[in-house]
Amino acid sequence: MMTTLVASRVSPGRVGAVIGRNVGALRSGPSYWIVLLSGFFEPLLYLLSIGVGVGALIGELTVDGRTMPYATFVAPAMLAVSAMSGALAETTFNFFFKLKYMKTFEAVLATPVRPIEIAVGELVWAIVRGSLYTVIFLVVMVVMGLVEPGWALAAFPATVLVGLAFGGLGMAVSTLMRGWQDFDLMGTGQFALFLFSGTFSPVQGYPVGVEVLIQLTPLYHAVELVRGLCMGVLGWGLLGHAAYLVVLAGAGVWFASRRLSRTLCD
């Protein structure tokens, strides 16, 4: 009985070894570095082109009785997006490739490492990668005067939570992917979230039906949470957004590790 209890616990050492594999990939040559760095630029380019560029045409924006420059409104959303895309890139493309083509996990499961430890390890790594983006992005925001340094610090843990949620979701989706054609589908979905989750315009401006629909999707909650903290507007609503993301993360990891056991340990 005791052994079952001990064996069913997630071992930090084995989770660490799963993370270590990705560090090993960084040590093995430049190719993975290029993958890591390329993911950073997209949200930054949008911030500059839309937030600053289009923002110059729009001027000020009033949301919930607060007036702010358009770039200040868009920047926290791009921060949330960069946490999302860092985590998703790792848990979809890379995770799927390791699962389906490189058979990496098959090799790992021949060792004492268990499916849940793979899922947790890959998720932690996805967050490390996502956090690399968000830290740099926060520094850019501070330098551009789009966020107070203190609120930037407060927003950082929120971006980690965003990474957790999208990492869990990405992994779960990856275990269901049949092939590359499904990635096109996912890309479209991700882009739709990116455009409509209160990123470039407040969701209150949408028709009610659309607004409710958006409030069901994850990036909306990520953007609201991160934006609230960046602007220093605290409220109970933030806890609700955070709870949504926590549930999504947990469900994703649970589902992914179950699917891993089913497909690899049949």
Added chain:
Amino acid sequence: MAGQPLIYARGLVKRFGEFTAVAGIDLDVAPGEAFGFLGPNGAGKSSTMRMIGCVSTPTAGELRILGMDAVHDGPRIRARLGVCPQLDNLDPDLTVRENLVTYARYFGLSRAESRRRADELLEFVQLRDRAGGKVEPLSGGMKRRLTIARAMVNEPDLVLLDEPTTGLDPQARHLLWERLFRLKQRGTTLVLTTHYMDEAEQLCDRLVVMDGGRIVAEGSPRSLIETYSTAEVVEVRFPGMPEAGARYAGALEGVGKRVDPLPDRVLVYVDDGDAALAEIQRRGLEPSSVLVRRSTLEDVFLHLTGRTLVD
């Protein structure tokens, strides 16, 4: 541990939906033994290996590895196993050396110890000069050697090799056999699947022949030959084969213990090849060629599992 079998299976069954891959087998593998699973494709060898490797749960039956229950003690058993799968699943994102270091870490070894073992094993499988390079440019034989080195990082008590030399050229095979033989000399228990008879004869102390998910024969290579074949085989070819084959097969009846007509030749299983040759001559048959050879495991294999092609 002494006297206890390393692998103990009773009534082991694996089903995938309606399909039965392993239909109830019993196994006892002793420490230090080199044990082989022989059989055509689809015989259930790989499914059995995956159950022994604790990555696949038995549908029914009892399976104990290293004295532990395969279903409940999976991680603890796997900690002491080395697995060399049929298809190489080395990590192409990592260098040769990093493949070993990373893998050692899954077993909870410290970074320093992992590095030390990686270097030692690269030496053992003669890949030290490729340590810093990626896996992809390696030849098939090199990759397989690296996979075997990877299976050794945790200094396993039991090494599972699923078709270790399939697809390799003769030089690579012999080098691999020699390395595996050294492992065996060190006292490591080896369990392998193969459909190469020469490999089974080279490496295995004892083997089972599987067919259709069951064990159809068991013993040492020599005892299997003695039980299921004869000491020698005479291969006789006649002009006008294959059409005339059946007629000649009839004419050869009684020369040996068994006659096996093939499209291009007739095999006669005999205890004494020279006596059989004399008898063939006495019967006035005029073969276009005759070859007397020792019986091999291949004869046993084909006798037990039939000549029908399985895919």
